[in-house]
Amino acid sequence: MPETTAAPAETGRPAPKGSAGSRPALRLARLRDFALVPAIIAIAIVGQIVHPIFLQADNIINILQTMSEISLLVLAQALVLIVGKMDLSLESTFGLAPGVAAWLTVAVGTGSGLGLLSGFWAIPITLAVGVLVGVVNALFIVRFGLNGFIVTLGMLIVLRGLLTGISGGQTFFNLPESMTYLGSAMWFGVPASIWICLLLFAVGVLVMGFTGFGRSLYAIGGNVDAAKAAGIRTDRVLWITLIAASVLAAIGGLLLTGRLASVAAAQGDGAIFTVFAAAVIGGVSLNGGKGTVFGAFTGILLLYMIQNVLTLAGVPAQWIEALNGAIILTALALSRLTGGKTQE
């Protein structure tokens, strides 16, 4: 046969009858989760060639730690995307939540701290701000049925403005110890933030893959009418997801605050592009209902490994940003090629 490549499968509606037609598709579906693993191995090899310290434990820990905070934003965004919405405001919550905690707990005299509450309250406040932002987002998106993109874009600006307002545009220092502990402590010789990040991703994998709640996120993102007909309380699931996402962003912000022992007014500024890119490269669809938490993790890991290789290769810091953007676009193009489907 001359034209075996003209596969009818490309029309999107093949009718697989026997097992012969169905097997490859099945295998493909499972492999999609691991689509980035070859790329990660390739980068590891390149990295090792560029600089022999790349694969040493210190460097790997360094990569994992620098990505641990933002990876929680990726986890949050992955959940929101799977349920069929998007949340741009995550990057502002990432700064505002620890910012408010610092504002209320840092003693008067240092920066714009109010010193109203003792350091003990720092973490509860951070989490509470996360919940509050999630509630406001959900109120607009779920309750009033507004478009998630435009609502969270508004929230992104409002929350960023709030942080600038309370901090007077300055950085909070002299944070209470409770705020810096998680971001700077070492557990079993590895930074606590890595443990926390890995733990939260593991929980994410478990919830999304193996609980009725997690599966309902896929159902809602895939076809909300069908999910309703199946008895899923779609509104409630959306509320919980949006709130959980904001809380994850707050925790991420807390970890970064701990590592840097400060909250800058611009904390998280501009992170959302990387977050979206990592999720999409990791196979999460912008149209909802598709992608996995594990995939999202490989997405952000790949981006940070590449960044690390660039630094090791001695690329000047001024150029890293431009290269980073270019790499993300390249990675998107590559994942389109390997994934075989158009990115939606």
Add this chain to the structure above:
Amino acid sequence: MGASTSPSSVTGPIAEAERITKRYGETVALDGAHITITPGETHALVGRNGAGKSTLVSILTGLQEPDEGAIRFGGRPAPRLSERDAWRERVACVYQKSTIIPELTVAENLYLNRHDHNGLRLVSWKSMWKKAADLLETWSVDVDVRLPAKELGVEQRQFVEIARALSFGARFIILDEPTAQLDGAAIARLFDRMRAMREQGVTFLFISHHLQEIYEICDTVTVFRDARHILTAPVMELPRGDLVAAMTGEAAGLQERKARPSVPVDADVILDVRGLTDGDLYAGVDLRVRAGEIVGLAGLGGSGKTELAETIAGLRAPREGTVEVAGRRPRAGSVPDSLAAGVGLVPRDRHHQGLIPLMSIADNTTMTVPERLGTAGLVSGRRRDELAREMITNLAIKTPGPELPVNGLSGGNQQKVVMARALASDPRLLVLITPTAGVDVRSKEFLLAKVEEIAGKGTGVVIASDELDDLRLCDRVLVMFHGRVTTELAAGWHDHEMVAAMEGVELDA
């Protein structure tokens, strides 16, 4: 006639809807309509497209609240909308619009929101796959339950939905046009199953535009017209003519088809198909269609007629062979190329390949003809609405206006929009795949008359269908069986000849 006879029985109704009114903006979908369903019966609900049948279904299954009126199950008021589980104990449903989630596996679609759990309260995929496979086996649906549902064909998807609805154990089941996408053999299987369940006391509300099915499987029939209840009667006491009259509100029954003038032998060949082959799907098909000729492609599901038609329309690429449209040879598998060559298409599945649900009727109908909407790539809204309005009147699409999003239309009216779109491009060749699926009897007559009219202007038409009404229109019908053209029947065939040919039975009359 005209008065509603409420069936009196000792047990009382299993479900009843009373004085239901439902409005969508200015459209009144239900206007004080009522229905009473007795336990154990199979109750038909019929009416023209847009009569309000599916709206009643969504209210009866607790997806929507009526503006006025009440629902009762077994004499007791219906649960609140938020209590989905309570609704699902009382009524299961196959909705007209697919409720399959394409990205999830078949098994998960079957057991959505009622996953199996293991000791740790985690989803137990293994036992779910097993259960799903068993369930589908009883329906002889041969698919791997771990495939994403989007890989399924329309028919398999339909059976997954039916199997799911019947697996809930509810004693009252609503089927909203379950047969519109099924072929004869599959319908027979469904009916066997329904009869067996009726033996066990299951009650059905059955919606279909195929009136012969009503007579075959139902006990009682309720007719809705223009959002109102018209009558309820035992099926046996309502002859077909009266049923159609109740649906349409006109005394006249369906018209007899006039014989078509024969196509001149020297008419241009519009479609020239040679040696078309695609693995097991179809093989060695030759076909020539002349200007003004209507050619049918008949066959059951799996006969390859749909795939063949899709190949002709450029939706698929064949392994071997050529398709020539009006002397041009569009690139294989390229829809834009086929469009440019003058092909108009009504695809198999309107939800999947046909419509953009949130866009207006106007945008959907005129999507294929941007060049007629304005100059230099700019779309003139006024031109577009004019064109759309013309098609709405031409095809009798029931809508308040061209600006309504298509998902606000009833199922049959959506199908007409797909049809309108295919006609909009003034095609040289029209490829229609089950074009009248879900269209009511009178509109079907109307659509088919339109097809004839277009053929009369010199368009070649290919109709792939297993509906005898569609095929009767054709000048000749090629019958396919297991991927090969086995029989050719000229117009004037008898129903039993056609059915036998489709089933691959040799008839020596």
